[in-house]
Amino acid sequence: DAGVIQSPRHEVTEMGQEVTLRCKPISGHNSLFWYRQTMMRGLELLIYFNNNVPIDDSGMPEDRFSAKMPNASFSTLKIQPSEPRDSAVYFCASSPGSSGNTIYFGEGSWLTVV
Amino acid sequence: QQQVKQSPQSLIVQKGGISIINCAYENTAFDYFPWYQQFPGKGPALLIAIRPDVSEKKEGRFTISFNKSAKQFSLHIMDSQPGDSATYFCAAIRNNQGGKLIFGQGTELSVKP
Numbered sequence: 001d002a003g004v005i006q007s008p009r010h011e012v013t014e015m016g017q018e019v020t021l022r023c024k025p026i027s028g029h030n031s032l033f034w035y036r037q038t039m040m041r042g043l044e045l046l047i048y049f050n051n052n053v054p055i056d057d058s059g060m061p062e063d064r065f066s067a068k069m070p071n072a073s074f075s076t077l078k079i080q081p082s083e084p085r086d087s088a089v090y091f092c093a094s095s096p097g098s099s100g101n102t103i104y105f106g107e108g109s110w111l112t113v114v
Numbered sequence: 115q116q117q118v119k120q121s122p123q124s125l126i127v128q129k130g131g132i133s134i135i136n137c138a139y140e141n142t143a144f145d146y147f148p149w150y151q152q153f154p155g156k157g158p159a160l161l162i163a164i165r166p167d168v169s170e171k172k173e174g175r176f177t178i179s180f181n182k183s184a185k186q187f188s189l190h191i192m193d194s195q196p197g198d199s200a201t202y203f204c205a206a207i208r209n210n211q212g213g214k215l216i217f218g219q220g221t222e223l224s225v226k227p
Binding site for chain 1: 150155156157158159160163203214215217218219220
């Protein structure tokens with residue numbers, strides 16, 4: 001079975017550019033999560049969706065970040081404009097239930113903003 | 115604020131030894147405590163998990179010990195192997211908060227041959 005699929009795996013962009021990260025959750029999972037991992041702050045939940053509806057976006061750092069889930073098989077995380085401090089690994093994860101007890105992570109999108 | 119504190123930050127163990135990683139939490143509303151294993155360049159993967167109604171859970175060489183009154187839980191890796199070298203994260207979640215896993219800061223385990 002395919003796991004959570006993320007793209008791109010690696011992205012290097014210049015400050016001020018728009019970055020779009022993409023995620024395909026595991027089929028049949030109805031919860032989707034975006035996490036960010038940095039050395040300083042560890043793993044942080046940015047936003048999660050249940051049945052395509054954003055439930056909690058309190059972790060989104062600022063208005064430059066936005067996330068959408070237009071359907072059950074696709075989500076995007078957009079950063080506009082990007083800044084060097086956004087450099088991190090962004091993980092998408094999905095879960096079969098709203099309780100989110102078993103969360104499956106993708107392999108991450110490694111973002112570097114120069 | 116840090117709601118789940120994990121220690122140590124790094125750990126070196128000889129092959130065949132026991133690796134022990136500790137976590138402490140603050141919020142008594144947490145009701146599910148998973149451990150994740152992360153290899154370099156990969157996403158975290160669920161290793162083992164426990165609920166607070168049991169004091170211990172064992173799966174193969176991995177055991178979680180849970181102390182509800184002390185608000186602490188730990189991961190024991192018996193007969194540690196070089197292939198266990200990875201970063202381990204404890205986490206906690208409230209069942210009614212969806213996927214809002216609160217992670218510890220991680221422990222980088224190195225098992226020497």
